[in-house]
Amino acid sequence: MTAEPVEITEDEPLWKIHNGDALEAYESWPTPNTIISDGAYGVGGFTGDPRTPENLGEWYRPHIEAWSKHATLGTTLWFWNTEVGWANVHPVLVANGWNYEFTNIWNKGVGQVAGNVNSKTIRRFPVVTEVCVFYTRTPRLPITPDSDELVHMKQWLLAEWVRSGLPRRAANEACGVKDAATRKYFDQGWLWYFPPVEVMMKLVAYANEHGKPEGAPYYSLDGQKPVTAEEWTSFRSVWNHEHGVTNVWERPSLRGQERYRGSMVRSAPRTYKPTAMSATHLNQKPLDLVERSIRACTQEGDVVWEPFGGLCTATLAAVNNNRQGYAAERDDAFYALAIERLQTQQTRLF
Known part of the structure; x- marks a missing residue:
């Protein structure tokens, strides 16, 4: 199912979602003030996501080159991934003029693995974190x-x-x-x-x-x-400091109502068996964490790019904070859910 694209008007919060590859959309989007990247993790999580992280640098390369082409010296980047996934992409970012600033750790807590760990077979401490790494442009x-x-x-x-x-x-x-x-x-x-x-x-x-x-x-x-x-x-990126916030983000993973499913799933008859792709996004980010990121490095009216939209959490966060959101999503089901979410949740709900 494919929803009709929503055009930006003067009477509505500014957002637009491209139904397709972001590489097709970058040229038509206005210059970004910040980019929120939450794409491939190298875990085979979706069609096209490599099964292992070793080649993630090449997976991201055309996008990083496009980001660099359209960025200004004041553009910033938030790069979500696993620790090893980010490690494989970092050299490509540096080679394309992105300057590492710091790493944020999203700690989902022990509830993330409660009841899901076989202590007799696991040979590591259970992983309950993701990283969100902040970059600025190298000033050249x-x-x-x-x-x-x-x-x-x-x-x-x-x-x-x-x-x-x-x-x-x-x-x-x-x-x-x-x-x-x-x-x-x-x-x-x-x-x-x-x-x-x-x-x-x-x-x-x-x-x-x-x-x-x-x-x-x-x-x-x-x-x-x-x-x-x-x-x-x-030439210098924006930074709006928030007292009391560190680079360790203690936040349980999403459950219940906060995990967005959309009316197409909630109102479906009991005989309907939605796929994971149409029911929910397995890696949906907490809206409050993404809003925190956007507020930290942009001003009202600024442009936020979300190249790998999914449920377009960053675009929703941008709209809720009076920024402009531009996203892309290739999967038709996610695209339809994201459109519905933007049309119904243009205010903080949780």
Whole structure:
């Protein structure tokens, strides 16, 4: 069964689900502020999911390349998987310009395995966790406006200052500090700091006022004018801190009403025997955890991509928090359930 696609209108929360492979939809979606990836785990969980995790990097590669193509320096990524599944995909993410920030652990608790473990045959501690790994874009810029060579932002910051002919210590005068500017923003190692917008504008103004006139403009993206405050702000991803929340998420796995089945299953006659594909999604994520992720790294009105929709929990979380959700789902039954869910649950229910 295939539901009719829902078009975005000005009168409804912004969401759209593509019935097919996300690779077919990326070009038509607006630029993402964050991407919520909950695709293959390498456990044979659905048609097309590899039986083992060794080749997950290649499974994800075309998607990661597309994410990188359409991302900005401010785009972030939440990557859900098993520990070993993520380990196999991580090198592909890094190679495509994604910068590892931290790993979140979803601990489902002992109830996840209660009554389901044969203590006489199992040869490991029961696994009750998944990982959700957070990435930002590696900040790379063209070494010059007309160059195809990309360098890390910290190299670009220092190179432009050197090109202006100013001594490094002058950055401290530009920023009104004793030594912090040179030490923080021109460092080429792990102690480097991303200059806040107000600091960056001071460096830009000073370099263009006191630097060699023949080399101006300095810190320019187009060779015509210096970088603006709005442009610089867009280079850094959003982070909205929530006090008391750590990277260990204690949350029981979904049961009962919270596991979405849809009216097509709930109202079915007793003789109807739905398949796992039409009845429920075996790996449905808790709505509150996904909402937490989205609120942490986006603002209202921002765009959330959910390439592997399933029941489109991330899209629902986006809508409930006044963000725009764009998802894709290949399976017709899941697609129909997701459409119904978005039409009926555009508010927090649990």
